[in-house]
Amino acid sequence: MDLTIALEKLDELQKKMYAYGAANSALYLDSVTVAPKDTSEGRGVAMGILAGEEHKLFASPETGELLDCLESNRDKLDARQARQTELLRRSYTQLSRIPADEYMEYAMLTNEASDVWHRAKEQNDFELFRPVLEKLVAFNRKFAGYYDSTKAPYDALLNEYERGMTMEKLDAFFAALREKIVPVIRAVGEKPQIDDGFLHKHYPVEIQRKFSDYLMEVMGLDRAHCGIGETEHPFTLNFNSQDVRITTHYVEDSLAESMYSVVHEGGHALYERGVDPQNDYTVLAGGVSMGIHESQSRFYENLIGRSRPFVHAIFPRIRAFFPEQLKDVDAEMFYRAVNKAQPSLIRTEADELTYSLHIMVRYEIEKQLIGGTLAVGDIPAEWNRLYKEYLGIDVPDDKRGCLQDSHWSGGSFGYFPSYALGSAYGAQMLRNMEKDVDVWGSVGKGDLSPVTAWLREKVHQYGSLLEPAQIVENACGVFDPTVYTDYLTEKYSELYGL
């Protein structure tokens, strides 16, 4: 094949993959935001077929030939083309090992599972979810073998979310975290608790919606290219760098819930919006890994969003939205309330300090599930045991226990560690950023643009052009989780006077 033709075909293939991705995203976005309740069947049929078509298109001998041709011309490719070829080869090798019928079946299963899980959670009925979760685990154990049969299954899955990540590395990482964080949590527990009662007054959804608009504005999210929707479990979705959507979930008696959800998802969105548009419609579009993605979302949510300078800067505006509810509250009280640390049941509502322990519970369970040493039916008991052991609390029911997260219903096993890794990456990024930019001077004035500009330069612009490890090196230097634990220790020592 002539290289000029091959390059055209490369472009065309990626555009088609983008189109199938956009179709899937639109169907998914609809399903979790506005679709009527009992409509998953027909959507599942469509998503299954489209997945099959995409699989047929991509995992075809023609793609193999195209990649062969590009690889044999590697020295003539520019950096983007070379990286596209590399990423496509990686997916091709993987995907062509998954038989098309299994791929389609899996696409339909995850659509069904999402529905079943919603109902199971609503009805607090793990047994309802169990059969489909069993199928999802079985598929993922099988897929792990397709991905890399030389690795332990869970390592093969971890590698999907964060290339090069292994249980060995994570075990060490989490052990270090536990060793440093657990004593701080204990010490905090012995101090008088912070009063956050005012965060749980009545906050009408209508005004919270306007407050979200304001938060997006502060974050510098251009509303002509970034929408906001409402869903049960917030997420960010990107069609391309010019079309990104965040979602949130309003709770009338909890101001912080949607507030920090918007800032978290806004962090994801800024990443997607900051990717060089040259990468659109190619495999280089979008964030490079879940760990890097969570480093951005949690950066805005916690390192910036829960910082004293940020809270003090925007508090007058917050009070303008909710004058009645916050009439006896000042900026410092608000700052302390949104940083109240306390072992709790729900991951997404957890404070910055105890958050990683929630992740560790899930990590331990996934390790065993995918390793084959834990049966799906035993998840609830194991979940409750680990919450008792790690966080010292009793789980009253599965709804607030092992049914709380959407990840497994979406087929994501190996995603959770990304949250903790991302948090740790973020702390290192902050320390490096502080060397280059007057972070707190700007944030204290409610101006996040220098922060975003730094992240755009070090992280966002590349999309998937660089490996996650290169991004980490770029923005963090050598990975060192003690920067994160030091950050937490310092912050919470000051807050609680330890």
Next chain:
Amino acid sequence: MDLTIALEKLDELQKKMYAYGAANSALYLDSVTVAPKDTSEGRGVAMGILAGEEHKLFASPETGELLDCLESNRDKLDARQARQTELLRRSYTQLSRIPADEYMEYAMLTNEASDVWHRAKEQNDFELFRPVLEKLVAFNRKFAGYYDSTKAPYDALLNEYERGMTMEKLDAFFAALREKIVPVIRAVGEKPQIDDGFLHKHYPVEIQRKFSDYLMEVMGLDRAHCGIGETEHPFTLNFNSQDVRITTHYVEDSLAESMYSVVHEGGHALYERGVDPQNDYTVLAGGVSMGIHESQSRFYENLIGRSRPFVHAIFPRIRAFFPEQLKDVDAEMFYRAVNKAQPSLIRTEADELTYSLHIMVRYEIEKQLIGGTLAVGDIPAEWNRLYKEYLGIDVPDDKRGCLQDSHWSGGSFGYFPSYALGSAYGAQMLRNMEKDVDVWGSVGKGDLSPVTAWLREKVHQYGSLLEPAQIVENACGVFDPTVYTDYLTEKYSELYGL
């Protein structure tokens, strides 16, 4: 090809077409309800590619062979399979005449046009819309030739929306309408006008949303299978019989606008929901023609929704939603207000009596545009001239003139007559229904179920299994527009005491 295999392939082909249709619908629905403003480019790329893939799939030699095989086994096919083959052959013949690149280009053009038209309307700037409208007209003139080169281009397009419809038939139909309706309009104009001021008080959107929920309930629309969204120009979209969406547009100073939009779109939705689910994922799914579709929507909107028994039945509930705004209003005043007849500028806000004249304006313009005797640049002048001639009013600007409708931006030329035809079909259906069912006894109690049951039996259940003409025969008998003009004459004579 073995017939068993052919029937499997028939099934598979239709499921794939359904899947591409669902993808397109999800992208479209998103684009006009929640998508951020400046995101059409990426969506256009995706929609163009998906259209191209669908075209490649369908307009392939394999489809031709499959249809040949099915046709040569026609005596062994059941009624559904035979009709599927017939409809697929029709589309195949058409589509395989449109080159794939033109088909894709057109898909991208309509996506772009929608965006441009929105802006042009917003800015009251026809010149902004002109270049893309010119392209759309040129495409449709070309497509008309592909569809049926033996017909006049506009006849070929009309045939797409209502099989067998021609300019000759429509000219006669509209002439009959004008002859009967114009004198009634004139007589009404000489009478004192109805006071509908209370419909234009302040009606908060939040409460209008709850009112929509109530209206959908009255109509018997199951919310687990029928959603409601908000958009500029309301429409109904069906993914399948179990997943239908209506949309509406809330105007804070006009209660009737969204109210009758919901009832109109609800009529479309009841049709889609009533199609035998056996037809899902096949070409038999969904309403058979735009004329029949509009007969259903306008049936609920006008013949039922604007009838005295219906308005009197639901008025106590309407007043419960808006007690302040309607405190001095009674059911009869409300009935009269929503039936106020007056020549006006905006089609979608037009009353039942003058509505057809709005359609005639569009029909005349389309006839000339597609016929090649009117340049796109001359539309505004011709529009304004016809509004003066037919409705006796001056059009102040293009925003409220030729830029008001979305149809042309979506590439629909030949759709408009369906509204008038549908209204006429509906009047005949009503007269026949009255023979079988105690229509007004039920409607007067707010119970529409016997009405819907009758329509389901005569119209809805078939989906596209029967030709539009067969449905008309089923439900109307011999088409006779005087039933419609008699209905209007009678209703407005009573209302205005002519």
